[in-house]
Amino acid sequence: MSRLTALIVAALLALTACSGSTAQSGPKTLRMTVWTANEAHLGLLNEIAAEYRAAHPDVTEIKFDSIPADGYTTTLTTQIAGGNAPDLAWILEESAPDFVSSGALAPIKAEIEQAGELVPSATKLWEKDGELFAYPFSTSPFGLFVNTDLVGQLPSTWEQAVAASAGKNLVLPDFKYQNWAVLSAIWRGWGANAWSEDGRSCGFASREMKDAMAFIHRAIFTAKAIPGPGTTVDFFAGNAAMAVSQISRAGALKDAKFGWTLLPLPKGPKGDYAVIGQAGVGVLKRSKNAEAAADFLGFLTNAANSAKLAQFFPPARSSLLNAETLAKSNPLIKPEALQSVVIDGIGKGVVKPSHQGQEELNQTIRAALDPMWKPDADVDSVLDGVCAKIKPLLERS
Amino acid sequence: MSRKVALYGLLCLLCVPFVFPTWWMVTSSMKPISEIFSESLLPSEWTFSTYSQVFRMQPFGQQYWNSLYIAVIVTAGTMAVAAMAGYAFARIRFPGQNALFVVVLTGLLIPSEVTIVPLFRFFQSLGLTNTHWPLIIVPVLGAPCVLAIFIMRQFFLALPPELEEAARMDGLGRAGIFCRVALPLARPALGAVAIFTFLHSWNLYLEPIVYLSTPDMYTLPQALTQFVDIYGGPMWNVQLAAATMTAVPVLVVFVLAQRQFIEGLAHTGVKG
């Protein structure tokens, strides 16, 4: 028993010791949640924060909380629900409509340096009633990575791309037969949409979507170009001919042992198009230091800092969107690819489909699309089924 | 003889699904990243740089210490709380006993996802988020402890009453009987509780993610998710190196302790 008591006393002592590390609140501390834990990312963010604090002595601490990307929004929401909202937060595009429309975010337009030069296609998602509720922090277009060791003739249409990668793998790394929104990088070429502009009517049953999905189905099961469900093939390790991915992935090719190049997305029947993925940074309205947080956001995203951040997060400022500036921070990508994929892409791109109540739509559509991923699926009727399932969800908002 | 061969064959066959994933984890942590998704049994070239990378990318030593000391305190605390409560519920008669046991038992029935939000608000209001307090107090006193209480109760129920009566004749009080007679006999059950509790604390995932927000405070399962590349994609080989380092020491302890643990468990208490 005495040994037990000793253990408990030791436990209590240790407890007092660990409680010493509770953050003491000085005049003003800021906390920003981010989904990256990458040391290079955090290094740069901390560097910018240090610079800001030097000029603003009242802000004693700026802390970047890394939350795993998997479940990022969940953890963020739990913190908000628990009354521990961060002052600033990265917001993934799929939760943008929820955050913007719910009134959780503070307006920030006034704090942003030269907000006028932000590319409209990049700010659209983050605006409501002419006000900006989050800064488009990373605007990353989709491109076609090609392993030139495996593919001789570079494709310019989807038909060519599928033909050239038949049996050699054309991968969509983030799709995994679950994140269907990634497929918009293909179906936009057919002019298809997940839903109408106002978000109220379903687009899955449209002729364009049926044609696009039939093409994708053939690419998987007939041409054997896209790896079938449940199969993991890693382009960045050199095991695939092509990959449809966001250009911020190029960093993974730093030590690639094969030749590669980056192309704009191939043309579909409807011609040229681009699709972008986004993340924004917003200020939580409930933050006690919302004003200071917005001020810091203005500093973080001013032209000079945006230029520094551009090496990891493609900027949405038109003054930075030129091959020369981008080439400095993206040495891996050839200038002509930067022009055609990044600059033109951000200019004309549309973001991946997003909608209020996105997660519920995501799961519902994911479940409804599952019957499609079989060799003998009836594509048209599966797509009609998707619309039947999501109609009530679309009409609710 | 042939029976023995058949037995070994069966055991080896059954072993495969248990062993292969672990084997894969250990060997893949030494593979170059490009080979991770190949199912080769051994790396084509052995690299150990992933192991030093683990310590370079995260304060892994500190995180190891966090997990370790939290698990040790939780284990010790749970053993104390559970032994007392389990003993009282099994051996002492007091009014309201059954009702109170049912009250305590509710904790066994609640997944942590269910109560995480109110608990988070509670600790937030005390200013205890981003400390290790919630990871220690809740397991020791809250729902996770209930399983331990249950195990202890089951054990004490099976204890022959004659032992206690003899001690009572010798003039020992309740506390004395508990400390001098019951607890020493309960060592194997306490061992089972210790293993369960330690593993539970060691593998806790949801709570640290919700409560802790700076790398210095992280625990191991949470730290495992932090090895990511520039894009935010997981660096599998580094993650697996970290995972190997979290699993192997516990495995070694189990190898050393298992015979005593199992036999101890058998010889005294939970005998059917």
Next chain:
Amino acid sequence: MTFWTYRRRDNLVGYLFVAPALLGSLAFVLIPLGMVGWYSLNEWNVLGGTFEFIGTENYERLLADEKLRESLVATAWFATGLMVLNLSLALLLAVLLNQKLRGTTLFRTLFFSPVLVSLVAWTLVWQLMLQPEGSVNGLLGLFGADGPNWLRGETTAMVSVVVVQVVKNAGLNMVLFLAALQGVPASLYEAAKIDGAGPWTRFLRITIPLISPTILLTSIITIVGSLQVFAQIAVLTQGGPGTSTTVLIYYLYQQAFQFHHFGYGATISVLLFVIVAALTLLQWRMRRRWVLHES
């Protein structure tokens, strides 16, 4: 007189001994549970910060929720499959390893090792092994069988999720069974042998009744645990294909944390709690029938 004071002091000691556990249950289980019950009567929009009393609306929604019904079916399959497979496998392993045999230590350790492996690594490797061209189908191919695409078929996905979970945790129950088996006195077997009982009869008539307290313990742990399995499903199937592996806890997670319907999530929590409580109560009630030392 002395008896009476002893009795009273005994009561006091009893209350003191259960006090920490009781206060803990109150603070960290019952009060939070009560709060969850209160949330379930409200519409709580976490992002907008609105919290509005709506009475029993969430419960009416619960009754009409078709997805919830699908999820209950999935949960029943999952829990049953997991419990049957886990307990029988763990018992089989324990019986095999309770023999006088060289190398049992090694085998015990091997079977126990998955318990210690991080869940992330564990699910990842199984995901790879269960691919259409993965090693599971490779192995089946050796016997001339053509394996399915495990994680993409509704039934096979459920089977896979159960097996992955069983292999991860069976070692824990195996250890408990081993301990119980070693506590069965050899003399009983000898006596039964003399009476002419075969190995199967001995197992059913002696082993099972004598280890019944452990069976009760493991079955409660396993069934309660099975209703809390969440991360594996999130990684392996995300509840699919269709909704075939969306067990209740995953559906709860989706509603509360992914779809931001905290009030409705709380309502599902209440349902989950009622189900687990009912099941446990049932096991508890039945224990007197078959478990030693409980009557």
